[in-house]
Amino acid sequence: MESHKDRTESMHLILRVMQLFGLWPWSLREGEQWTISGFVKRNYRFLLHLPITFTFIGLMWLEAFISSNLEQAGQVLYMSITEMALVVKILSIWHHRSEAWQLMQELKHGPDYQLRGKEELDFWRREQRYFKWFFYIYILISLGVVYSACAGVLFLKEYELPFAYYVPFEWRNEKGYWFAYGYDMAGMTLTCISNITLDTLGCYFLFHISLLYRLLGLRLRALNNIKDEACFGRELRCIFRLHQSMRRLTVICQKIVSPYILSQIILSALIICFSGYRLQHVGIRDNPGQFVAMLQFLSVMILQIYLPCYYGNEITVHAHQLTNEVYHTNWLQCGVPIRKLLNAYMEHLKRPVTIRAGNFFAVGLPIFVKTINNAYSFFALLLNVSK
Template structure:
């Protein structure tokens, strides 16, 4: 491995620091060394199995609880508020992302490794340095904001029963410590020792959900950010092809075929990386699009009409839901616009100064780059900022429907 590749891997790994922190907690990693000893393999696999089982039990408990409410034909407000439907939707999204991370772990590790081969290390061009620095700084700030919403949200959900219990005791009101989530248990969860065990189970389940959500989303936006950044840097290289040098006008047609082949190879690799991410996250993106509208609608309904004691937690959940879908759509739109920009860069290059062979090569690249890179929701819909607008519009439509039903009751 060359020194430049080592430096590139180190920089890429630094951008995946937060991602790796969360997915380590679920027994996965795309940048750590692959376990070689049986003991280490057992520890890593056991971590994944434990998280998997916790999420399965959590979802089963929520599903049975929701079915019981439906069988009892409760009112709209009792169903939305009593089932914490938005939390159930969040759990489904987390479980889907856990399966995606596990199923595609080898693909993700390979993409991270191969990305180092074309990662910009030492650049003398100030424009390249500015693009790279701004891209990485913006990525880090958005990651921190997104992490804050999710971590604060789960902490408030977990601590709300404790704070309510202490508040009632301080006022001299009889009180029992409640639970975090609305689940069905085939036993009496209020009995001593059993209640403490159940409460710990719900705390661990909540943090497992957050680790799955953050690990998957941060990896997605980080790799999408890197690919779109490299596409923008590629545009600068393309624009410089065939341009006049310091000596003035060009008399003989230029032969820059080798340079064109180099940028075409980089372009093809970036397309392949983007397609790998698209294949891996296509099903997850469908779950995001379908459930985000429902989650946002239900949590807004709880905030406006129901459960004032959980208002702070629900507001943090709303912020996390809006940020989660928004940041995914933003970076999906980024890679779309960056891929479209490649065709513009070919047109803005000095193709008119090149010989026929070079012009033909550039024409082929122009034709290929006019097919933009898209992330999709399982091929049903492309993910762009228009998708985010559609999610918000749909959420509002659902909310008005619930509002009408609530007022009629």
């Protein structure tokens, strides 16, 4: 009934896009790296990101450093800080590319996580479909930020770039402007797609593991329908083995997503702060395209912090709910050995399951609220300093 594609259905197109943009390995199978095509696929990421992504981000920071005042620096800092978080994400996924690829393969093909019956399959497909379409909309909104800003500056009387960066030639003329504008648009398109697809990948790993904990809860609940004690014991031991595998996957997932979530949360307060400051200085009448783009950008940035916090929180919540599922099984009808097993399992469940960002804090909704509070505090301080 189940095909392996059903398990990771929502990521098929995203992973293909990430391969095209040098963010996901084409293959890590033995022997392929010694072929010409394997060499090209392995080094394609450097050919794409060194001249565009990293150079473009460096020029953004150079523009911020040579700015003459805070207002001019604020026009570029909100985006350059965002791009710094992207640098951490790219370097992190390149460093953990083998672990990430192997984790995705295990989630897709691992026999321990095979779905049973129509109820589990329908549940899994429904949740995967919701995740897929939600992130497709998120990606389109994020790209809309870039292209609304790029379109908005074309209606201005003076030459202006959609996203400020240091241009090493005179660009405020008809010929030079289109070179600077084209590189700006290409750089922002590449960095935007890289950013949102890496966000999607990190959130998907968290989402998939939270689904496995929910699946474990469904199987514990299904123990109520088993009357034979021997069958009950066999199924319970299968659940124990599955839970142990899920604990291992949670540790691997944390290792992969922890650097990017840590950088995102640390820098997000500054990004939101400078975005709000920039929004104050962009008039809706003078430059409606830039104003709408900034408003979209601020919304996307808040969502970008919220999503990993939400999915990290889902893992903690659904892992904690397993205790209730065990308690509601027919344990009163079981013999003493099974009761002892259930009691030992409930003791094991007392260990909290959390995703930690760099071993500093647990990823969840409380850290999201704290980040927003910090952003507001920085914003108020920046307004006072700029007066």
